[in-house]
């Protein structure tokens with residue numbers, strides 16, 4: 484039996500509303516799990532003078548058929564356009580199915596996906612149908628997310644959302660979320676999650692504004708209050724509102740840039756040093772982006788953000804050229820005591836250890852001298868020390884929220900020699 488699954492891949496052309504077919508993706512499942520994926524650009528797409536690659540490094544435009552066994556057989560840029568834990572759970576619940584494969588997730592997930600790609604069964608792209616939920620519908624969306632988290636049945640869910648709104652999303656990540664629109668554009672809405680120990684919206688907003696104070700580029704944000712809860716809205720940096728719709732910017736994660744697996748048992752290539760090397764070939768402003776990457780590493784180390792995995796970094800192309808995307812998902816992880824803290828990616832000669840000596844050892848790979856790196860660390864630490872509480876309060880956080888996260892900041896072990904703790 485031929486169990487191959489396939490779909491067409493469409494792309495919205497840069498700085499345009501035109502959507503065209505760019506290629507075909509097929510997945511052949513392997514016995515025992517995983518699969519082999521194949522992707523080929525369409526001939527008419529290849530012949531367009533304005534054709535752009537969906538991944539210029541691993542999938543440059545060419546007549547060849549590409550193959551991959553990575554990520555279970557799905558190419559990085561396609562996987563980056565597909566939902567993760569949260570979006571998959573919602574689709575499973577809405578469809579009442581658990582047996583979905585990667586092609587199902589591509590076909591069943593909505594048009595709000597990161598980047599410029601679409602997927603479908605027809606050789607020609609279907610007319611765009613997506614109507615986004617409005618900011619005014621946040622409360623209903625929040626209730627739907629709560630029902631899904633609480634294990635509500637497909638029937639309950641269908642009843643709740645009948646004709647009113649689409650609870651599905653293609654956005655990545657594990658936290659409950661959706662997209663909402665207003666007259667200014669499209670926003671990712673991140674809801675409170677069950678088990679949150681502090682006001683996550685206030686804290687995440689505060690970390691982004693704190694990062695901005697450290698010269699790290701971040702999306703525009705705002706907090707919406709729903710009763711006594713806060714929802715974080717992040718303006719989509721891969722969309723630009725124009726007359727008649729949105730321009731969509733290509734976007735791929737660092738997981739794709741690093742050609743890495745998404746598995747806690749295989750963290751090969753999970754490295755800021757390699758990511759800095761990749762920026763040399765991806766970014767049109769590599770020196771600036773590599774220097775900013777160092778600021779982000781320092782920032783993550785000094786707020787104990789150990790959830791800085793490769794899907795929490797990305798590059799984005801508004802036109803032809805790629806740039807490091809604005810920072811997102813910056814979350815402090817308070818740990819008590821002086822014990823060693825670590826990042827998710829290798830950040831120096833001493834592996835993942837989040838300490839000054841290790842970060843400084845990485846500096847030359849990111850284009851900085853050790854002296855410059857030391858100055859950046861001092862500046863970032865100074866800003867964090869002075870403003871983290873100010874920003875938490877400015878976004879609706881409380882004294883109790885600050886007490887919960889305080890141990891994450893400027894931990895004492897940061898200045899100990901690597902390996903001393």
Ligand SMILES: Nc1ncnc2c1ncn2[C@@H]1O[C@H](COP(=O)(O)OP(=O)(O)OP(=O)(O)O)[C@@H](O)[C@H]1O
Pocket residue numbers: 597654655656657658659671702717718719720721790794795797811812
């Ligand atoms: N402002 C934005 N514009 C465009 N895309 C975004 C934006 N913020 C986040 N994304 C995309 O949405 C995904 C999910 O966002 P985010 O990482 O904040 O969610 P999360 O659920 O907290 O993730 P995690 O599971 O890593 O904790 C990101 O990986 C990124 O692809």
Ligand SMILES: [Mg+2]
Pocket residue numbers: 655656657794795812
């Ligand atoms: Mg994330």
